Amino acid sequence: MSDKYDGGVDGEISRRGIMLVLSSPSGAGKSTIARHMLEGFDSLELSVSVTTRAKRGSEIDGRHYSFISEREFERLRDSDALLEWAKVHGNYYGSPRDPVEKALGEGRDMLFDIDWQGGLQLIEKARADVVSVFILPPSMEELQDRLKRRAEDSAEAIQQRLANAAEEIPHWREYDYIVVNNDLDKAFHKIESIMIAETLRRDRRMQGLVEFEKNLL
């Protein structure tokens, strides 16, 4: 694994930030990989969702989620202040637009650890800024083993997750990159490579490159 990455700014060339959208069926390793990416990639930070559900024991307001009232949520949603939102089990969740816009303009990258429904909304709203990665399990047996090892769910809940996974998997078709998570380090290295490559694209830093060329010549 390489050293913590400097954000690919080539020292001199400024660029717009990237929205890294990570999705996968549950158990395929998305959240572990997301945590590694946040630790390993200097310019990357997590997009913190707003939610109307109650805070759980160990959660920190503003870090895991921003906990807000239903009235506040509806105000944000109706003023187009959310990049995506969903209602799940009676609770609202959404990604606020302002912190993302600010980060991208400053050349910082935002990570979205999100299901495919949310991923699709982000892709539709911000195509040019989004780099989307769908993580696949190497096999359904391996996915089942991981869900069992995680020991968070009952046997019934695991069966439900596997059935959901089978419905979620075909949505790899809507993503830019597909990574099979055979091995956590290798999967992390691949997604790190995707981020490094994307920061080097001409079309993400035309202005910075024109300025660099002006100084060069």
Added chain:
Amino acid sequence: MSDKYDGGVDGEISRRGIMLVLSSPSGAGKSTIARHMLEGFDSLELSVSVTTRAKRGSEIDGRHYSFISEREFERLRDSDALLEWAKVHGNYYGSPRDPVEKALGEGRDMLFDIDWQGGLQLIEKARADVVSVFILPPSMEELQDRLKRRAEDSAEAIQQRLANAAEEIPHWREYDYIVVNNDLDKAFHKIESIMIAETLRRDRRMQGLVEFEKNLL
């Protein structure tokens, strides 16, 4: 620097090969980086040009170039058997199509160490298969220092190369990725990341992914 790369096949997922087009003004490090890429990237091989010029002392026919007659060159060119070609100082140079088609179909990648004129022909002929990288020097002073250190050219020839470089540099606009070569290891790592990322793109391996999904579900 990471271990020799396996070609990003994720174990199971087949993909089409990539044409990696590397261009830069002379002295910016293209050929050194090309050599590192060939050593470090398992699936990558060099596209060997055909030429009508005379073989030089240490050159090996079929490795550095394939040395052919003018008549044979014209036959290849006129039967559309070359992906790109040019006449330089009275000699013909070209990239034969057949070995490239064969390699890509077998999931092997081809490296083109080529000037921007040749690069553009490749981009026009094979847009979907090409990944193009333009390497820029960090400064003209650094470029001049490298040309002097290389000690291959007279002071006059170096001045000519710098003048040519100033005309070549603006062609970064036609490439997918731009890498500033401040540091050879870092530049190599960036181009390696570009290759890894490109092998993970959905659109380069739709067929392989559909087959993988079929086995999965």
